[in-house]
Amino acid sequence: MLATKNRMRTSANFSHTVRSGARNGRRNVxxxxxxxxxxxxxxxxxxxxxxxxxxxxxxxxKRRLREIVVETIRQYPYGVKVVVRALPVSAEASFGDLVVDYRKAFSSVSSRLAGRNGDVARPTPALSVE
Structure with missing residues (x-):
């Protein structure tokens, strides 16, 4: 379960992230x-x-995706806004497939953002999971 402070709730936040953020699409997300x-x-x-x-x-x-993003919150407790859009094929995907697609998309987007403006949050060293 995500803490209240880590939930994106307003449509303005969703719109800003989707319209001006870096994007990466995979098979499921x-x-x-x-x-x-x-x-x-x-x-x-x-x-x-x-x-x-x-x-x-x-x-x-949604429950599966919430469980997957907990790792992101641990690595990046501050400074990042993420929107995850589930594609129709995600309904038939296994949990493992969702994890792989999410991690690859996150890696690609974070490197693209770092190249764009250089100020993407870095993972917290003590909580970084390799």
Missing amino acids: VLYMVSSSPDEPSQIGFIVAKTVGNAVTRNLV
């Missing part, structure tokens, strides 16, 4: 990321549309 103030807690938002499936399926996909 599309990830958008922007760097924010190093004093702000990192925030994560999810977009799981009806095209993914019925309510039960969408909630399953």
Whole structure:
């Protein structure tokens, strides 16, 4: 479960992240990321549309994605805003497939952001997971 301070809730935050953030798409997810103030807690938002499936399926996909992003919050406790959009094929994907797609997308987006403005948050050394 994500802490309240780490949940993206307003449509303005979603819009800003999706429109001005770096993006990377994989088979199951599309990830958008922007760097924010190093004093702000990192925030994560999810977009799981009806095209993914019925309510039960969408909630399953969201629960899986929430579990996956916990690692991101541990590595980047401050300075990052991320929106994860689940694609329709994510309904049939295994947990392992979602993890692989998320990690690859996150790696690609974070390196792209670092190249763009050089101020992307660095992982907390004590909590970094290799």
